[in-house]
Amino acid sequence: MIDQFREISDYCRLEIPEAQRRPIAIVGAGGIVDGAHLPAYALAGLSVVGITDVDLDRARAVAERHGIPRVYGSLEELLADADVEVVDIAVPASEQPAIFRAAIAAGKHILAQKPFAVSPEIAKELADLAEEAGLVAGVNQQLRFDEGIAAAHRMVQLGWIGEVTSFSLTVNIATQWELWEWARQLERLEIMVHSIHYHDIVRWFLGEPTSVYAMAGRTPGQFPIGETRTVSSYRFADATAVVHVNHVNRGGDNSAEFRIDGVAGAIRGTLGLLYDYPDGRTDTLEVFSSSLPTDGWVPYPVTQRWFPHAFIGTMGSVLDAIATGSTPRSSARDNVKTVELVEALYRSMDTNQVVRLE
Structure with a gap:
C-alpha cells in the first residue's frame, strides 16, 4: 500500500510555496484566531501584517503573543493599508457581510470564517460581488x-x-x-x-x-x-x-x-x-x-x-487561487450551496x- 498511500499523502500535503505568500490582515481576535489561524499561518511561513477587533485590547494581546507588528484602530484603517492583499475575516456570521462588502470595495481578496452569511440570499450577493470585482473569496470550511x-x-x-x-x-x-x-x-x-x-x-x-x-x-x-x-x-x-x-x-x-x-x-x-x-x-x-x-x-x-493544520489549507487554497487562477476548494460560490x-x-x-x- 506504500505506493497507493503516497498519492493520498501528496493530496493532503499542506504547504504554501513562497512565491504564493501574500500579506494578510485579520479582522477578529477571538479564540479561533488565537488558537488556530495564527499558529497555522506561522507553521506555513505566512506574513500577518496586522489585526483589528472591536475589542482593541484583545487585539493588542493577540498581536503581542504572535508577533503581529500592527494593530489597526478600525476596519477602515486596515482596509486603507496598501500592503494588505488578503483579509481574513473571523467574526460571527451576522457581522460578516458588511466587512466582506467593504473588503471587496477596497480591492482585497478574502478568506471568510464560516458561516459567511446568515441566509442564502446574502451569501449569493457576496459571492457575486467578489466575482464581479475579479477577487478571490474563500470560506474557512477547513x-x-x-x-x-x-x-x-x-x-x-x-x-x-x-x-x-x-x-x-x-x-x-x-x-x-x-x-x-x-x-x-x-x-x-x-x-x-x-x-x-x-x-x-x-x-x-x-x-x-x-x-x-x-x-x-x-x-x-x-x-x-x-x-x-x-x-x-x-x-x-x-x-x-x-x-x-x-x-x-x-x-x-x-x-x-x-x-x-x-x-x-x-x-x-x-x-x-x-x-x-x-x-x-x-x-x-x-x-x-x-x-x-x-x-x-x-x-x-x-x-x-x-487544529491548527487544516487552517493552512483554507488560506493556502485562497493564495493558490490568487496566484494561478484556480478555484479555492471551499470558494464563496460553492459555499452558497452549503x-x-x-x-x-x-x-x-x-x-x-x-x-x-x-
Missing part, C-alpha cells in the same frame, strides 16, 4: 483540509470503494458553549455554528441532495438558547447520508466517528480534535477495498490535525417536514 477527511475524499475520488452509497457521521461530545458569549442568544446554533462543517463535507463527498429532514433538541437549563442536539438525514439519487450530533454528553466518553460505504468497500475514521477539544489528537482512518484490493481493514497513517443546505435543514426542523431541494 474540515475539507483535515487530513483524515481529505485522505478519505481522495480515496473516493480514486475509486477505491467504488460508487458511494452511504455516508454517516456521529459526534457525541460535551461542548462548553460558555466559552463563546456571543453564542448565548443565537436561536440557530448547533448546525449554523458547529455542524455546518459536517454538512459541508457531505456535499463535498456526495454533491447536492434531493431532499433533507432534520430534528433538533435542547437541554433544560443549558447556556445557549439554540439547539444543542441535531439529527439530519439526506437523500441523494443513489445514496443516503446522516449526521447525528450531541453536544450534551454527560458520560465523559467523547466520540466522533464517520463511515463512508461504497459498492467496492468502505472507509471509516475518527475526528481526533473532538475527543479533547481544543487540544485533540490526530484522526484515525482505515480503508477496506475490493478494488485495490486490501487485506482486510488497512490503516492510513494520519500525521496532522484539524448555506442553502443549512437553511433547508432549519426549515425542516421548523416544519417537521421533509424539505426538497431543486
